[in-house]
Amino acid sequence: MLRQATDEDVDTIRALRNQQANRDVSITTHEISAEEHAGWWAKTSVDPSRRVLIYERDGRTAGVVNFFDLDAGTGAWGFFLDADGLAETGETLPAWIEVMKEATGYAFDTLGLDELTGEVLEHNTVVRQMNRRFRFTEGEPELRYADGRELTVIPIKLSRADRRKPKETR
Template sequence: MLRTATDGDVDLIRSLRNQQPNRDVSVNSHEITPDEHAGWWAKASVDPSKRILIYERDGVVAGVVTFFDLALDGEPKTGEWGFYLDAEGLAERGETLPAWIAVMKEATSYAFDELGLDDLYGEVLEHNTVVRQMNRRFRFTEGEPQTRTADGREITVLPIHLNKSNRRQPKGN
């Protein structure tokens, strides 16, 4: 289940984002400080072009989904997204893969059915082959690799895209 993040979720969001497995596959890999996170939340939580959602699995917080750069007034309606899971907690419970599949289903449904997007964009690090495979399973296409420097390291980032007409349809549709 996805729900809107609240002020009460702020510390948990930072804690999940700072888990080493999540930092290893993020463009910005440094540990987020409390002050940095508070500044981000103060802006993001009131920005109409963003949605910060909490992913819950069986009533337990299991991840965070963010939508940003939402352009909902024009045609086509577009946005970008990203997510990270409670890598440590899900691994401990043996629920990583089912949670991952579920959050991708719920997030793409939210993007196209709730937000009404026509096109969903994001990015993935080139070395993150497992996520790239899952993205392909969900019919995202990859663009041309881009080399960047972030947090003192050189990384290769692949833009991804999914058009609503190409998405995997939820069962029953």
């Protein structure tokens, strides 16, 4: 289930984002300080071009979905899971599939987007494979520098027409 993030979620969002597994596959890999995170939330929580959602699984917070640059039928997204908690319970893959289904559904059905974009690091082959499973296409890789390292970042895109249709419930 996805729900809107609130002020009460801020510490949990930061804790999940700072998990080593999430930092390893992010463009910025440093540990986010409380001050930096508070500044981000202060801007993000009032920005009409953004949505921050909490992904809940079995009644507990299991991830965060960010939508940003929302404008006239287009938007970008990213997400991270509770890598540590889900690994302990053996639920990483089912949670990953579920959050992608719910997030793409939210993008197209709730936000009404026609196109959803994002980015993935070239070395993150598992995520790239999952993105293809969900019919995202990759664009031309680009070199970036962040946190003192060179990265190859690959843009991804999914159009409403190309998305996997949700299975109908009977």
